[in-house]
Amino acid sequence: MKLATLTLAATLVTGAAFAAEIAPSDVQFDEYGAVDQSLTGTPGNPEEGEKIMTNRGLGNCVACHEVSALDYAAFQGNVGPSLDGVADRWNEAELRGILVNAKKTYDGTVMPSYYRVDGFVRPGNAYTGKAADDSFGPLLTAQQVEDVVAFLGTLEYEE
Amino acid sequence: MKFKALTAIAALMVAAPALTFADPDDDTLVIEGQEMVTKTDLPAHMEDANMDMIMSGWHFRSDETQALQMDDFDNPGMIFVDQALDNWESVEGSAGKSCASCHEGPESLAGVRATYPKWNEDAGEVRTIAMQVNSCRTENMGAEPYKYDSTQMAAMEALITLQSRGMPVDVAIDGPAAETWEKGQEIYYTRYGQLELSCASCHEENYGNMIRADHLSQGQINGFPTYRLKNAKLNTVHGRFKGCVRDTRAETFSPGSPEFVALELYVASRGNGLSVEGPSVRN
Numbered sequence: 001m002k003l004a005t006l007t008l009a010a011t012l013v014t015g016a017a018f019a020a021e022i023a024p025s026d027v028q029f030d031e032y033g034a035v036d037q038s039l040t041g042t043p044g045n046p047e048e049g050e051k052i053m054t055n056r057g058l059g060n061c062v063a064c065h066e067v068s069a070l071d072y073a074a075f076q077g078n079v080g081p082s083l084d085g086v087a088d089r090w091n092e093a094e095l096r097g098i099l100v101n102a103k104k105t106y107d108g109t110v111m112p113s114y115y116r117v118d119g120f121v122r123p124g125n126a127y128t129g130k131a132a133d134d135s136f137g138p139l140l141t142a143q144q145v146e147d148v149v150a151f152l153g154t155l156e157y158e159e
Numbered sequence: 160m161k162f163k164a165l166t167a168i169a170a171l172m173v174a175a176p177a178l179t180f181a182d183p184d185d186d187t188l189v190i191e192g193q194e195m196v197t198k199t200d201l202p203a204h205m206e207d208a209n210m211d212m213i214m215s216g217w218h219f220r221s222d223e224t225q226a227l228q229m230d231d232f233d234n235p236g237m238i239f240v241d242q243a244l245d246n247w248e249s250v251e252g253s254a255g256k257s258c259a260s261c262h263e264g265p266e267s268l269a270g271v272r273a274t275y276p277k278w279n280e281d282a283g284e285v286r287t288i289a290m291q292v293n294s295c296r297t298e299n300m301g302a303e304p305y306k307y308d309s310t311q312m313a314a315m316e317a318l319i320t321l322q323s324r325g326m327p328v329d330v331a332i333d334g335p336a337a338e339t340w341e342k343g344q345e346i347y348y349t350r351y352g353q354l355e356l357s358c359a360s361c362h363e364e365n366y367g368n369m370i371r372a373d374h375l376s377q378g379q380i381n382g383f384p385t386y387r388l389k390n391a392k393l394n395t396v397h398g399r400f401k402g403c404v405r406d407t408r409a410e411t412f413s414p415g416s417p418e419f420v421a422l423e424l425y426v427a428s429r430g431n432g433l434s435v436e437g438p439s440v441r442n
Contacts, residue, residue: 056371060371063371076369077368077369077371078369110360110361110365112353112354112356113355120409121349121350121352121355122410123352123353123409124405124407124408124409124410127408128405129401129404131410132353132410
């Protein structure tokens with residue numbers, strides 16, 4: 001009985017989250033590139049966000065950024081700035097905007113857009129070198145973006 | 160907003176020592192007693208590029224990898240030169256000829272690597288060395304062409320490249336080659352794939368920086384063909400281009416395609432003035 005209630009509750013949450021999810025092309029930016037509204041309505045999970053940041057097949061953020069809190073992830077790059085203290089510099093809406101489409105915040109930046117599906121030149125099918133097919137989607141799902149935003153929110157300088 | 164920018168700059172300054180650590184080194188490349196030009200002034204056509212000088216990819220590799228290229232006995236690429244020397248002399252095809260039948264020794268091809276890709280008047284096209292090798296094979300020898308980026312082709316390119324070792328790269332970009340060169344330049348600056356990165360994003364804006372475990376070089380091709388420790392084979396220019404475009408999550412172009420031929424001419428011209436140093440060793 002207990003189990004059934006739990007499963008039911010879980011279904012409801014997923015169902016609600018799905019209904020509220022904003023599609024990549026419907027995301028609203030303000031004039032500085034920030035995205036105020038959560039993409040899913042479900043608060044991000046910072047632990048999941050941390051995994052996404054270091055996973056080569058997902059965010060792979062450490063390919064370009066150093067993050068002291070993730071120092072166990074070997075070979076952090078320095079193409080982008082260090083993300084230490086990033087939560088002191090940007091609020092949640094701004095961080096979400098940088099993840100969804102960093103070009104709206106930084107004109108011409110090399111940082112990829114993690115939640116966008118159109119406007120690419122010769123988009124491929126992941127890293128196969130072949131053309132994109134029907135499976136083409138954003139680099140991260142809406143919830144994964146929220147998870148990373150939640151993790152970035154923990155990166156404050158200690159006083 | 161202003162405050163944020165300032166904090167961001169402060170954060171960048173904290174990160175600065177790491178940048179110095181990843182800078183290209185000042186070592187001197189001497190191969191078999193011959194000193195190579197591995198850093199030199201920008202070619203005139205690159206004056207608008209945001210860089211101080213052009214540099215060989217050798218400067219961005221570890222001391223151990225660098226050393227392998229300084230001694231021909233340690234350079235695994237030289238094994239392929241020997242293999243190509245056998246092919247140079249072997250008769251193939253319906254005309255009963257080998258490379259040696261027309262060219263005598265490979266040293267007759269000194270200077271070729273330094274000036275290719277090059278406009279071919281009769282064919283009315285810009286030709287890479289690989290295209291020329293295959294044209295000799297099919298038209299002069301009546302033999303099958305090599306696959307464009309096969310091991311045999313890479314080996315033959317290594318043999319031909321070695322004859323120009325130490326000569327300055329000097330490809331022509333004007334006259335009939337100009338149109339191809341411009342097409343190559345456009346490809347170089349196009350941001351391909353889902354990651355929207357151009358050659359310039361990595362090799363002009365970020366050389367010297369680390370992208371994960373890789374120390375980004377200027378993506379010069381004066382060292383090609385290149386023996387890579389990572390895949391333990393000799394790699395062609397177009398093979399490398401294909402890998403780099405694939406890594407932007409893009410649909411790549413094929414080795415030997417008009418796009419990669421144009422890109423090769425353009426990238427070669429960004430190295431005008433560096434020594435031909437192939438076959439080189441990279442990781």
